[in-house]
Amino acid sequence: MNRYNLSKSTKTALFFLSLLPLQWGLMWWFNLHPDDLELYYSPFFEAISTLQLYSLAWLPFSIGDVFYLFLVIWLAVLIYRFIKFKRNRLNRFISFLGFCALFYTLFNVFWGFNYYRRPLNQQLQLSSDYSTEALVEFTCELIEVANASHLSIVENDTSAVNFNFSKSEMQNLVFEAYQEPSNFPNKLNYPTENIKSSLLSLPLSYAGFSGYLNPFTKEAQFNSLMPQYKWPTTMAHEVSHQLGFAKENEANFIAALVCINSKHKYLRYAGLTFALKYSLNDIYKRDPELFKVMLADVNEGIIKNYKTSRQFWEKYRGPSEVIMKQIYGNFLKANNQPKGIETYSYVTALLVNYHNTYQLF
Ligand SMILES: [Zn+2]
Known part of the structure; x- marks a missing residue:
């Protein structure tokens, strides 16, 4: 030849x-x-x-x-x-x-x-913006509901909620939460539970990732080294990817929605506090003084759960996390998410506006 x-x-x-x-x-x-x-x-x-x-x-x-x-x-x-x-x-x-x-x-x-796909706020006919007043009102209500959810699990408002589930128990709970008819204007169709603990959890921790979807096999993996408190919302986030909600912020919104609607009080707590974190972050960006005042109303036990999760990520923080976040940010930009990884206040917009129309809690 x-x-x-x-x-x-x-x-x-x-x-x-x-x-x-x-x-x-x-x-x-x-x-x-x-x-x-x-x-x-x-x-x-x-x-x-x-x-x-x-x-x-x-x-x-x-x-x-x-x-x-x-x-x-x-x-x-x-x-x-x-x-x-x-x-x-x-x-x-x-x-x-x-x-x-x-x-x-x-x-x-x-x-x-x-x-x-058409942005979720358009699919749900919701605005992608919100006023500071609407945000403050939503957050005040959410703090009250999250505190009550916290006290439905622990006796004392200073205690963190201790999650003690096996992986398969939690996977099943998230699957059941997806079957709730109240999840969405049109019920989400998650046909069978397919969530798996990542075989790469340790490198994943160093890279700063809590989970990922394999786009070729559609398996949803979660980082099982993370504190269990973060498992429900991470699993629910990855499941939403399995259902075709590709964008990160939309997947976070669905994770909050599904966990909040769950009949299981631990999942509901995880969902409420997940949503609360987004809205408090946005309050902080708009008015740091008001943030301090509002944070003082949040049960100390909830703050302890936030800290456990933060401490976990700090333990693994290093150059690999920065590099991976950079790579992932560029990947998102290449895939029609121009703001990359920094698009998270859109989650709050979805939460606030969804609540005003459909009653999130
Ligand atoms: Zn994701």
């Missing part, structure tokens, strides 16, 4: 690379026409996700994590071989690019187009 002839693997790679402009065109189109996304992509996504959720739920560990581990090893071997062997480098490089294009295509087909 002439050495300038294209090998079969190079031809395959070029085919996958040629799919890229098509995907970018679709993204551009869906961004302008989110109704077309709902019409053509969403039913496909729901069908394929349901199939994936059922087919992998029985596995006690995350097959997606095993796949990631193999991928890292394979990449390391590939880089080593590329450096060591000089023969046929161009073909091998094109094959590698083709593999990346295939990976990216699968990512978009299985999951990525969800980033172009």
Whole structure:
């Protein structure tokens, strides 16, 4: 064979690379026409996700994590071989690019187009903004409800709530919480529980992440090293990704909503205090003095739960967390979330405006 002839693997790679402009065109189109996304992509996504959720739920560990581990090893071997062997480098490089294009295509087909769904506030016909008055009113009410929820579990307002559940118990509770008909104007359809403890919990802690969805297998992983108090909202957040709510802030809103609506008092407590943290943060940004006054009304036990969670992350804080947050922020920016990881006050907008229309608690 002439050495300038294209090998079969190079031809395959070029085919996958040629799919890229098509995907970018679709993204551009869906961004302008989110109704077309709902019409053509969403039913496909729901069908394929349901199939994936059922087919992998029985596995006690995350097959997606095993796949990631193999991928890292394979990449390391590939880089080593590329450096060591000089023969046929161009073909091998094109094959590698083709593999990346295939990976990216699968990512978009299985999951990525969800980033172009119509924003949740528009779907729910809610404003994406709120006045300071509305925020203060909402937060005052939320403090009262969160304090009452706290005292429904512990006897004394200075005690932190001690969560003592097994992983599977908590996973089942979150699954049950998703079955509540009051969760959304249209009930969320989570067909089967498929939440798994991450096999990568330690590196995840150093990277500063509490959980993630594997877009290829649809398994939801949570960092099991985190204090249990954070498990319910993290699991509920990842489940919302499984259902196609791709954006971080929308997933956080759904996590709060589902946990607050739960009949289980520990989940409700986790959801209320999760929502409270967002609204107090926003009060702080707008009026630090008022923040101090309002914080004084929050039960000391709740603050202790916040501290446990903060102390956990401080223990692992380091350069890897900063680097990972930077990478993830750029990933979000590349996926239609222009503010990257710093988009969280939109969560408060959803909470405040949802409460005014549908009564969150
Ligand atoms: Zn997320």
